Amino acid sequence: MKRVQYDRYGGPEKMYFGECDMPEVGDNEVRVSVKAAAINPFDWKLRRGAMKLITGRRFPKGMGTDFAGIVEATGSNVGSVSVGDEVFGTVDFKKSGAFGEAVVVEASHTAKKPPQLSFAEAASLPIAAMTAWVAIIDRAQARPGARIFINGCCGAVGAFAVQLALARGAQVAGACGSASRESARTAGVAPVFGYSNAQAYTRQGTYDAVFDTLGTLDVGHGFSMLNPRGVFVDINPTPTRLLRGMLSRRYKLAFATMGIRHLHEIAALAGSGTLRPAIGLEAPFTDALAVIADAETGRRSSGKTVLAF
Template sequence: MKRVQYDRHGGPEIMYFGDHDLPPAGDGEVRVSVRAAAINPFDWKLRQGAMKLFSGRRFPKGMGTDFAGIVEAVGGGVANFRVGDEVFGTVDFKRSGAFAEAVMVKASHLAKKPPQLSFAEAASLPIAAMTAWVAIIDRAQARPGARIFINGCNGAVGAFAVQLAISRGAHVAGACGPASRDNVRAAGVHPIFGYSDSQTYTLQGTYDAVFDTLGTLDVGPSFAMLNPGGVFIDINPTPARMLRGMLSQRYKLAFATMGIKRLPEIAELAGNGTLRPAIGLEAPFTDALSVIADTEAGRRISGKAVLAF
C-alpha cells in the first residue's frame, strides 16, 4: 500500500509517497481501510523531530494520526468491532501513519463513526475534540454558570472547546482573528476580543478557567484573570511556560492522549450535533504532499484540511 512517509526528521521537502506493508492484526488491534485523514499540526511536529526522544529512531516513519474508514480485519480479543464497521480514531504517535491507504490501530483508539457524519467529518474529530474534552470537561470542569475564556476560540481545538463549554451551560468569552468573528459570535461566544486586545480582556472580570489553545498568553498575567480556585489550561507547554506555571497549582496541562478513552462519548456528541466538525478543505490523497506543506506553511482555511481516499 501507499503512504506518506519520511526517512529522517526535517521539513516538508523530505516527505514522499512510499510503499509499506502492514502486518496481520495482532491481539487488541484493528486494521482499517482509510477513507479520510485529517491534518493536524502535531503531524508535522512529529516529522520535524519534536518528539524524537519518544518516537524512536527507526525509519521510514509514516505521517498522520487522525483518520476514519472501514474495518478490514480484527485481531484477537477485539469484541467491539467487526469487519465492515465504519470507524474513526487516532494512531499512537509512536506508530503514526494515517496518511495511508490502510492503518493498523489499537482497538482502544477507535470508536464507531456516527452515521450522521461523513468520513471527512469523523476524521477531523479525534485530536482536536479529545484535547478540548480534557481542557473543558476534565480541567475546567465546565458547568452551568461557569465563566471560561478561550484564546483561539476559532481554531480546531478552540471551536470544539466552545461547543463543549456551552453544552455544559458555561458562559464563554474568547479571542480570535477578525475574519472569524461572525462564526465565533454565531457559536455563542460573548464578548469577543482580538488577539491584540489583551489589555481589554484582562479587565473584563475574572474567569473560572482560561484556556490558551495558541500558547500566546503570558502565564503570569493570565493568573490575574482567574477567580479564586480558577485554572489556566495550557496545551503548548514550553520549558519557560511550565517553569512559570508549575509554581502554581492553577496551571494545568491538557493533552489529547489524556482523552482517548472519551472517543465513544465524542462520537455520541458528534452524532447528536453537540460537536460540529468544520471542513475547510477536502483534497485527494494524491495531493497529500502539497496540501500538508501548504497547511504547515500557514495556508489559511476556515476548518480542517482533510485528505480523502
C-alpha cells in the same frame, strides 16, 4: 500499501509517497481501510523531530494520526467493532501512518462513526475534540454558570472547546483573529476580543478557567484573569511556560492522549450535533504532499484540512 512517509526528520521536503508492508493485526488491534485522514499541526511537528526522543530513529516513518474508514480485520480480543464497521480514531503517535491506504491501530483508539457524519467530518474529530474534552471538561470542569475564556476560540481545538463548554452550561468569552470574530459570536462566544486587546479580557470580570489553545497568552497574564479558584489550562508547554506555571497549582496541562478514553462520548456528541466538525478543505490523497506542505507553511483554509481516499 502506499502512504506518506519520511526517511529522516526535517521539513516538508522530507516527505514522499512510499510503499510499506502492513503489520500483522495484534490481538487487541484492528486494520482499517482509510477513507479520510485529517491533518493536524502535530503531524508535521513529529516529522520535524519534536518528539524524536520518544519516536526514535527507525525509518521510514509514516505520517498522520487522525483517520476514518472501514474495519477490514480484527484481533482475537476485539469485541467493540466488527469487520465492515465504519469507524474513526487516532494512531499512537509513536507509530503514526494514518496518511496511508490502510492502518493498523489499537481497537481502544477507535469508535464507531456516527452515521450522520461523513468520513471527512469523523476524521476531523479525534485529536482536536479529545484535547478540547480534557481541557474543558476534565481540567476546567465546565458547569452551569462557570465563566471560561478561550484564547484561539475559532481554531480546531478552540471551536470544539466552545461547543463543549456551552453544552455544559458555561458562559464563554474568547479571543480570535479579526476575520473570525463574527463566526465566534455566531457560535455563542460573548464577548469576543481581538488578540491585540489583551488588557480588556477582564473587562467584565474574572474567569473560572482560561484555556490557551495557541500558546500565545502570557501565563502570568492568564493567572491575573482568574478568580481565586480558577485554573489556567495549557496545551503548549514550552520550558519557560512550564517553569512559570508549575509554581502554581492553578496551572493545568491538557493533552489529546488523556482523552482517548472519551472517544465514544465524543462520537455520541457528534452524532447528536453538539460537536460540529468544520471542514475547510477536502483534497485527494494524491495531492497529500502539497496539501500538507501548504498547511505547514501557513497557507491554510478556515476549518480542517482532510485527505480523501
